[in-house]
Amino acid sequence: MKEVVRHRSDLSDLHVFYAVAVCGGLNAAARSLRVDPSTVSRALDQLEARLNTRLVRRTAQGVVLTKAGEMALARVRTIESQIEEMEHEVLDSEATSPIGAVTLSCSDGVGAYLLTPALTHLLRENPKLDLRLDCGLWPNNPLEADAEIALVFNAEPVPGYVSRPVAYFHYGLFGTQSFFELYGMPQSPEEALRHPFLHHTAQKLTANMPRKVPAFQDLARRRVETNSSAAVVEGVLAGIGIAGMPTVLASLYPELVMVGDAVEPLELSLVYHRDIERIPRIKVVLKWLEAVFDQKTKPWYRREFVPPHEFAAFTGAQAPNLPLGAGKVTERAPAETQAPKRRIATSGT
Structure with missing residues (x-):
C-alpha cells in the first residue's frame, strides 16, 4: 500500500512539473492548476529532491529547463498524453456501455x-x-x-x-x-x-x-x-x-x-x-x-x-x-x- 501511495504522489509532482514547463513559470503554473504558488514550489522541490537533480533554473523572467528537465519533460509529456487518452477511453466506454x-x-x-x-x-x-x-x-x-x-x-x-x-x-x-x-x-x-x-x-x-x-x-x-x-x-x-x-x-x-x-x-x-x-x-x-x-x-x-x-x-x-x-x-x-x-x-x- 505504501508503494501505491508513493507513486501516486510522484504522478502529482510530475503533473506540477509539466504545468511549470508548459506555462513557463511557477506563478503561471499555479494559476493554471488553481493552487497556491507555494504548493507548486513545494511539489517541484520534492520532485527534484527525489530525482536528485535540477529540472529547472528559476530566473526573473520565469523558469528555464535544464538538460535533465528537457529529458523529463519529454517523458512526462508522453505520460500526460496517455493519461488523457485513458480518461477519454473510460468516459467513452461508460457512455456507450x-x-x-x-x-x-x-x-x-x-x-x-x-x-x-x-x-x-x-x-x-x-x-x-x-x-x-x-x-x-x-x-x-x-x-x-x-x-x-x-x-x-x-x-x-x-x-x-x-x-x-x-x-x-x-x-x-x-x-x-x-x-x-x-x-x-x-x-x-x-x-x-x-x-x-x-x-x-x-x-x-x-x-x-x-x-x-x-x-x-x-x-x-x-x-x-x-x-x-x-x-x-x-x-x-x-x-x-x-x-x-x-x-x-x-x-x-x-x-x-x-x-x-x-x-x-x-x-x-x-x-x-x-x-x-x-x-x-x-x-x-x-x-x-x-x-x-x-x-x-x-x-x-x-x-x-x-x-x-x-x-x-x-x-x-x-x-x-x-x-x-x-x-x-x-x-x-x-x-x-x-x-x-x-x-x-x-x-x-
Whole structure:
C-alpha cells in the first residue's frame, strides 16, 4: 500500500512539473492548476529532491529547463498524453456501455439449451445489461411478444424489419444409446415405430413450417405429447422413447443416437426492427447471438448437413455451445436513436 501511495504522489509532482514547463513559470503554473504558488514550489522541490537533480533554473523572467528537465519533460509529456487518452477511453466506454434490458423471444428449447448456458459471458462483460428471455409456449399459434429481438424459424419478410439467417436446424429421430441397447436399435425410421414416441405438438404450428420429422410420426404411438420442446428433450434423455429433435442436441448430449437421415433443415433468423440495431444494448446482444450460432466453429448450425458422429472433432474439451468473442460494444449510438416498442411474431420450436 505504501508503494501505491508513493507513486501516486510522484504522478502529482510530475503533473506540477509539466504545468511549470508548459506555462513557463511557477506563478503561471499555479494559476493554471488553481493552487497556491507555494504548493507548486513545494511539489517541484520534492520532485527534484527525489530525482536528485535540477529540472529547472528559476530566473526573473520565469523558469528555464535544464538538460535533465528537457529529458523529463519529454517523458512526462508522453505520460500526460496517455493519461488523457485513458480518461477519454473510460468516459467513452461508460457512455456507450450497454445499459438496460433487452427482450428476446425464442422457443423454449432454444432458450433453455442454447441461450441460457451461454449467458454467463454476456452478463459478466456487460454488468449494466439485463436480458428478458421470452420462451412462451403456444402450441397452435405464432408467439407474439413485445420483443425487441426474436429468433424465428422460417421467418417471413416484414416491412421495416431486418431478418438475418444465423443457423440451420437439421432434424432427425433420436434416442439414447442406453435406450437402444435395452430395446433394440432400429435400422430405419419405419422400424422406429416399435418404440414409444414423444411428440412435440408445436411441430404442426404454421403452414410455412415444414415437418421436422418424416410423416410416419403420425403413425407412431405417442406415449408423450407436449407443447414443450424442452420436455421432449428431457423425456428422451430419461429413456422414455424416441423423438424428432435437432442435431445440435447431439453436440450437447453425446449419448444421443440418430436413426436414419435428417430432413429438410429449418432456417433460424434474427429478426429486429432496423430502427434499433445501432443502440448499444441491442447491438451487443445481436453480436452475442451471432457468436452463439457461429457456423464456423459449430458445424451443426450450417446449411449443409454434418452428421453427429463428426461433432467430436469440433467440441473437444470446451462446452460446445458457448459463444466465442462476444464482448462489449463501444460504438456510440446516435442521440436521436430511440428504442420503439415493436411486436415480432415468432414460431415456437
